[in-house]
Amino acid sequence: MSLGQKITTAFEKALASSHLFFIPSQLHIHPTHGIAFQIRLAPSLTKKPDGYVADKRNPFLPYDPAMFVHEYERHVVLLNKFSVVKGHVLVVTKEFESQMFPLNAHDFSATWNVMTQGGSQYLGFYNCGPESGASVPHKHIQLIPASTEVDDVYPPLQTLISTRKDQPGTPFSDATLPFAHGISLLPATPTPTTLETIYKALVQHAFRSARLDPGPCLQRNEHVASGVPDAAHPQASYNMIMTREFMMVVPRRVERAFGVSVNSVGFAGMLLVKNEEQLEVVKRVGPMEVLKEVGCPVGEEVKV
Numbered sequence: 001m002s003l004g005q006k007i008t009t010a011f012e013k014a015l016a017s018s019h020l021f022f023i024p025s026q027l028h029i030h031p032t033h034g035i036a037f038q039i040r041l042a043p044s045l046t047k048k049p050d051g052y053v054a055d056k057r058n059p060f061l062p063y064d065p066a067m068f069v070h071e072y073e074r075h076v077v078l079l080n081k082f083s084v085v086k087g088h089v090l091v092v093t094k095e096f097e098s099q100m101f102p103l104n105a106h107d108f109s110a111t112w113n114v115m116t117q118g119g120s121q122y123l124g125f126y127n128c129g130p131e132s133g134a135s136v137p138h139k140h141i142q143l144i145p146a147s148t149e150v151d152d153v154y155p156p157l158q159t160l161i162s163t164r165k166d167q168p169g170t171p172f173s174d175a176t177l178p179f180a181h182g183i184s185l186l187p188a189t190p191t192p193t194t195l196e197t198i199y200k201a202l203v204q205h206a207f208r209s210a211r212l213d214p215g216p217c218l219q220r221n222e223h224v225a226s227g228v229p230d231a232a233h234p235q236a237s238y239n240m241i242m243t244r245e246f247m248m249v250v251p252r253r254v255e256r257a258f259g260v261s262v263n264s265v266g267f268a269g270m271l272l273v274k275n276e277e278q279l280e281v282v283k284r285v286g287p288m289e290v291l292k293e294v295g296c297p298v299g300e301e302v303k304v
């Protein structure tokens, strides 16, 4: 059975047995800055079943066997228990590793395998650090497949990227985006080590363009392994998104703005709102303004 078939079969079975919650949502398209932003309204997300919100146990160790799809040497592929898009999966380390740790070639190996063998066009992402929108402290990369509701460019940010002619692996910033970031086009068949190298270069490029020190993001800081940074060991936050065409890193200043919580997916041009008020706020201030507020201002270039 192909990985794509495994994902579909596991999803249907987990949904039918009520182990997985499919969250209904309404899609609003909001074009601005040349990007057809998707704003997804999912009111029932605020009503996750009792126990899931307050429960501080690690949901991935042990994981719910009904979520299991596939395994690699160091990772398992699990269904997202609260799927807004059918087939949303997580690549989770088998042993505990902190979500504050940098990604490595093993993480990219498993993630790229799902991206190329999973049977869909995927947006991969990693929410790292306390302001990144992450809620689970056990290392996990997420993959959301293109939804069948829209047959548009996926993810919406791709519109900006497809016009670029930059050398694959060379970080650049796009002047359309009013927050510090780094983007690289990817080679067609990158090795896991190439992906790790590109990711590290992007963290450096993005943090330096915000005049921040990228150092702590690239170290396995054992002090924050539990997921709780302290004053002596503050942890920077950032989002990483990737498709088969590009990777992007965005340093984070805060987790929410205008009352709306933003994770990596927002920077791909897809915002999630949980009530009508939030939807109206995002439409009024504009998705790019929300992203600008939760991201970091671009500083003067620092030569290192």
Ligand code: B4P
Residues within 6 Å of the ligand: 038, 040, 045, 059, 060, 064, 067, 078, 079, 080, 081, 082, 083, 084, 085, 090, 127, 133, 134, 135, 136, 137, 142, 144, 261, 263, 265, 266, 270, 271, 272
């Ligand atoms: P985190 O990195 O910790 O945080 P998150 O994606 O922001 O998820 P959160 O749970 O805070 O989500 P929210 O209500 O805002 O990821 C943890 C992941 O583990 C999540 O995917 C979570 O659902 C999942 N999970 C928790 N318990 C689990 C279990 N026992 N077994 C398996 N998986 C488990 O948003 C809800 C969902 O919508 C999130 O998955 C989010 O990533 C996704 N989303 C956000 N924006 C979206 C958009 N624009 N379009 C579609 N989906 C979107």
